[in-house]
Amino acid sequence: MNKLSKISALAAAVTMSLASLASAETIKIGVSYPTPTHAWAAGMNWHAEQAEKRLEALYPDVDLVLVNSPDPSAQASALEDLVSVHGIDALVVLPFESEPLTDPVLNVKKSGALITVVDRGLSQPGIEDIYVAGNNPELGRVSAVYMKSRLKEGDNIVILRGIPTLIDNERFDAFMAEIEGSGINVLDHKHANWNRDDGFEVMQDFLSRFPDIDAVWAQDDDIAIGVVAALKQAGRDGNGMFVVGGAGMKETIKGIMDGNELVPVDVLYPPSMIATAMDVTVAAFKSNGPVAGRYILGATLITKENAASFYFPDSPF
């Protein structure tokens, strides 16, 4: 009897709370991003899911709907569904590509929803209310500043770039601008496509070609893993040689915490930026101050001292 009454009390409570949820204005926020098919995106997916749990626990009247799409046209359809099926009040979107998604996002805006754009911008200005992104030029610049702090005039470095894209160019150009005039020689730069295997092969070839390399800017943690393997294979990982990657992969950050001399630092391009965007978007409904605007995250230099605050052991990245 006692049990039964407990259950019925619970059921009543649940019904009531559900009813109150329905009656109170539920804030529906759609979150749309590409299907995680590489490590960084998998990390982003993980952070989005964590943020969803945290924010929904914090605000019972906030409902976040996470959708990922395998290509730009699927993402455009997903955006339509978020408006028509879910009737969202706000959209957090990391566009697959800028051009094809500009119109779909504009249509969501016409429905009256608040728009937050993450990472890749749209091709028309003024659509988004909030913009949250990492800082690609800053990633290049911070890496170069670190190189200058460790190297002297006449030292040689090689660069392994990502996939030929705008992002890669921004990082590379900012790096080159900062390194200019320092007397550090950039021997050559090749694309390693943000990929471990390519990083390994390109670095092997650099090692055959240049007998004297003092440091490597690998730009990305995945490339850096290949670079380190090639250095160890050739036995050229000693004598103060170091590699600077980027992004904030958990293994790299663990290595920094443990005092890895070959990869002593990392430059942040956080996959958690989607969580930041979700926070800011919820704040737009919950804060008592204005939140619209541009939030550009820092490309922080992760060193042994501050590494712990960027370490997420449960994330897949």
Add this chain to the structure above:
Amino acid sequence: MTETAMTQTPKSRFQSFDFKTAGPAIALILLCIIGFLLNPAFLSEGNITNLLTRSAFIGIIAVGATFVITAGGIDLSVGSMAAVIAGVMIIVMNGAVETFGTGVTTVLIGCGCSVILGIGAGFINGFLTTKGKIEAFIVTLGTMGIFRSLVTYFADGGTLSLNYDIRGVYRPVYYDSFAGLPIPVWVFIIVSICGWLLLNRTAFGRYCTAIGSNESVAKYSAIKVDRIKTWTYVLQGLCVSLATIIYVPRLGSASSSTGVLWELEAIAAVIIGGTVLKGGYGRIGGTILGALILTTIGNILNFTDMISNYLNGTMQGLIIIVAVWLQRGDWGRKNKAN
């Protein structure tokens, strides 16, 4: 008139020279000369070793592809297959640590698992093609997508990494040498010899060629066409599993970017080597040269900063086309007709 007479003499000498066989070799030698002129370090022992070791992956897969293509089939799933096999191997080995420790046993379990998966995947491709009567292009396009998404799923979108202690035990399979040659190169050599013997010295090889040149005739000649064709895909799967076994210890990881476009590289190696894409004529020796040419192109592009990074694909494409043009050797005859 005198002019034609003069050009006639060297032409006949060209004719006696077998361009079909020598084409890929000439292309490779030309590439090596270019590489050496760009930087003498190209011919250093270290670089040659790297080159050969790198060629081993595509080379081993391409030996299998030679059989499939000679028998008139095609396998587009090999790159994804390598990725998913690598992923499952890593999962199995990481799982076996608790029971079998971080020793050789665990590595052998991983390798055994790879062989079983490779043969199994090859059998599925072959069975669906022959018994299911679906075009090989469609079957393997389908399995390509399936394998690729499976590895993404297993890795949770990220990267699967091999247990660090097993990596220590397994590492020598990629990095160690025997009699001056790295282990992967030895595997490549052994696979090539077996492949050559199988294609040129056995009934199975003759059947593959017969089926590729005319399937109906082969059928009426009492060749068990379906069985032989299925076997070519199984062989391809086995080659992929061997390539994966030597690939995994290199970086000890697999992700959805593992093995991307390997299928096209393997097919390109086979075609550059002189095997006919529509089947009926296959050459293992050519395939090996083809694999070496492909790797050498990438290597040379990393050795020079003369060509814009953005044009790497253009250079690769041009060299592939020239290599095939050289080995076609039709231009000698065409001149004669003029």
